[in-house]
Amino acid sequence: xxxxxxxxxxxxxxxxxxxxxxxxxxxxxxxxxxxxxxxxxxxxxxxxxxxxxxxxxxxxxxxxxxxxxxxxxxxxxxxxxxxxxxxxxxxxxxxxxxxxxxxxxxxxxxxxxxxxxxxxxxxxxxxxxxxxxxxxxxxxxxxxxxxxxxxxxxxxxxxxxxxxxxxxxxxxxxxxxxxxxxxxxxxxxxxx
Numbered sequence: 001x002x003x004x005x006x007x008x009x010x011x012x013x014x015x016x017x018x019x020x021x022x023x024x025x026x027x028x029x030x031x032x033x034x035x036x037x038x039x040x041x042x043x044x045x046x047x048x049x050x051x052x053x054x055x056x057x058x059x060x061x062x063x064x065x066x067x068x069x070x071x072x073x074x075x076x077x078x079x080x081x082x083x084x085x086x087x088x089x090x091x092x093x094x095x096x097x098x099x100x101x102x103x104x105x106x107x108x109x110x111x112x113x114x115x116x117x118x119x120x121x122x123x124x125x126x127x128x129x130x131x132x133x134x135x136x137x138x139x140x141x142x143x144x145x146x147x148x149x150x151x152x153x154x155x156x157x158x159x160x161x162x163x164x165x166x167x168x169x170x171x172x173x174x175x176x177x178x179x180x181x182x183x184x185x186x187x188x189x190x191x192x
Contacts, residue, residue: 003037003051004187008109008157009178011191015054017153019089022131024055031086031129034059041186043107045145047152050108052189056089058149062142080140090126090150093135095119102144104158110184112173116161118147 006012020027030053038046044065047058063082066074097120105113123137124146138146148158159167159174176182180190 001033001036002040002187003033004189005037005041005107006050006052007177007180007182007188007190008174009191010052010108010189012049012052012054013108013152013157014155015049016155017049017054017056020055020057028129031057031059037186038107041107041184045149046107047149049152049155056153058087058090058153060085060087060142060145060149062145065141065145077140080138080142083138083142086129087124087126087146087149088128088131090124090153092150093123093125095122097121097139102141104144104148106148106158107186109157109159109174109177110182110188112159112170112177114159114162114166114170116158118144118161122146122150124150 034046034048034051037051038059038061044062045058045060048055061082061084062080063084066077066080066082099117099119101115101117103113104116120143121137121139122143123135125133125135127133151157151160159170178191
């Protein structure tokens with residue numbers, strides 16, 4: 001089932017999310033709905049707060065980015081084949097590498113894209129949908145997507161990484177989104 005995306009301005013997007021246990025109600029169904037929602041809205045990642053659930057859960061599919069690169073772009077992300085994965089109770093263990101810019105967008109902040117600087121590599125501890133523990137290191141655009149979704153479960157948004165002047169320049173767009181004055185081709189929830 002395709003779920004509505006929570007729009008910028010809703011308080012759930014600013015909550016520090018809680019870890020969950022294997023008996024979380026209808027978790028398999030929730031994860032399936034998150035995949036369906038992410039693909040239906042042309043996303044590469046989706047975090048639970050974006051569907052109004054303040055829990056430490058996100059899904060990513062960076063394979064679609066890597067697979068759609070032009071031949072001359074493939075050298076930009078060496079060692080990054082992309083991943084399609086569920087991250088539950090994720091906690092960053094460490095980061096490394098130079099910070100580099102990438103033009104990020106967010107389903108909760110439609111029609112706003114800005115360059116955000118993030119480290120090249122992230123090491124993250126999490127459990128998968130079967131609650132099997134993992135500690136993995138990701139690089140390139142996959143690390144980028146993980147950082148972005150991880151921010152969501154910590155109550156942060158990509159615009160929090162922008163310089164104050166850039167934030168002021170997009171303030172009216174953000175205000176419009178929070179008031180529901182935006183047209184997108186997916187369903188959204190706006191805070192009243």
